[in-house]
Amino acid sequence: MFAKRLLCGFFFVFFSQYATANLLISPTRVSFDERQRSAKVTVINSSEEYRTYRVVWSEKLALPGGGYQTLSEPVTTSLSPMARLSPKQIRLAPGERQTIKIAIRKPKDLAKGEYRSHLLFQALPNEDKAAKAGLKVNMILSFSIPVVYREQGELPKVAFQTAEIVEDSVNKKPKIAVKLTEQQGFSSYGRLSAYITNSAGKQEKIAEIGNLSLYPEVEQATVLLDLFSGKQLPKQGNIELKYQGADEYEGVDFGSYSLPIRH
Structure with missing residues (x-):
């Protein structure tokens, strides 16, 4: 039954400030702990025309190879049933910014674990001369960021399983393929x-x-x-891999792995 709720895949690349399709979003993720009950997300219209966005929750399942698969409804680990958004729709002039407020209302006896939903900004089509003439543009863009709440959170336990040097199928350049696991039930970052x-x-x-x-x-x-551009692997030696924490995990070393270089 769970598999029937899986709809389609989306892939996102996040930066310190998420800038795409004329919308700036900051921060690009929100992480709550048990003591925090509210947070703010700022969006800026960087285009040269008015933009309208609907602000809603979206449920997504992380995929092993990266990106997400969208679910049609909340699951037991969704955050949205205990979270409130304000406002739920925004209209921004060129260069205008707006703050979205997120409030957590934790239910009594909430089970230990991590709860996550994604804050979705769905662009609504603007009315223009073409639309008034009867020509409708149906392409609607949307952008989302993860919002996480941890109940009785614990430090993630990350393990390197394997690492190897592989060849890119297109440009034939070497890549480093790493397989990682998290065994504590709480996400790392x-x-x-x-x-x-x-x-x-x-x-x-x-x-x-x-x-x-x-x-x-x-x-x-x-x-x-x-x-990185211009970097090459030496003919011998080791590649040292390090997974280090950021934001709430700044200063945490999740793990390391030494990969021998063999030609």
């Missing part, structure tokens, strides 16, 4: 970095993925790291 020891004997960063979360519903996540 941080950056996965790859280092080599260069000819000068110093550690050099050659690849990194920021804003990386491992969610409880994913038994094993597969992450691909592209080498």
Whole structure:
């Protein structure tokens, strides 16, 4: 029955400020703990025309290879049934900003665990001359960010399962494929970095993925790291992989892995 609720996949890349399709969103994720009951998200219309957005909750399932699959209704680990949004629709002039308020109303005897829903900004079509003439434009863009609440939260326990050097099927350049697991039932968040020891004997960063979360519903996540432009792998030595926490996990070392380079 759960599988029937799965609809379609969406993939998102997050930065410190999410900027896409004329909408700036900050922060790009919200994380509550047991002591926090409210948070704010700021959006800015960076286009040159008025924009209207509907602000709603969306339920998404994280996928092992990255991205999300959308669910048609909340599940037991959804945050939306205990969260309130204000306002639920916004109309922004060019350059105008708006604050969205999120309030948590935790039910009594809430079970230990992590609860997550995604805050969705759905663009509504603008009325223009074409629409008034009877021509309708039906393409509606939407952007979402994860909102997480942890009840009796614990530090995530992350483990590196495997890592290997693979070849990109298109450009034939090497990539680093890493398989990770989280065993505590609470999502991690941080950056996965790859280092080599260069000819000068110093550690050099050659690849990194920021804003990386491992969610409880994913038994094993597969992450691909592209080498930075101009970086190459040495003929021998090791690649040192480090997964380090960010935001509420700043200063936490989730784990490391040493990958031998073999040609």
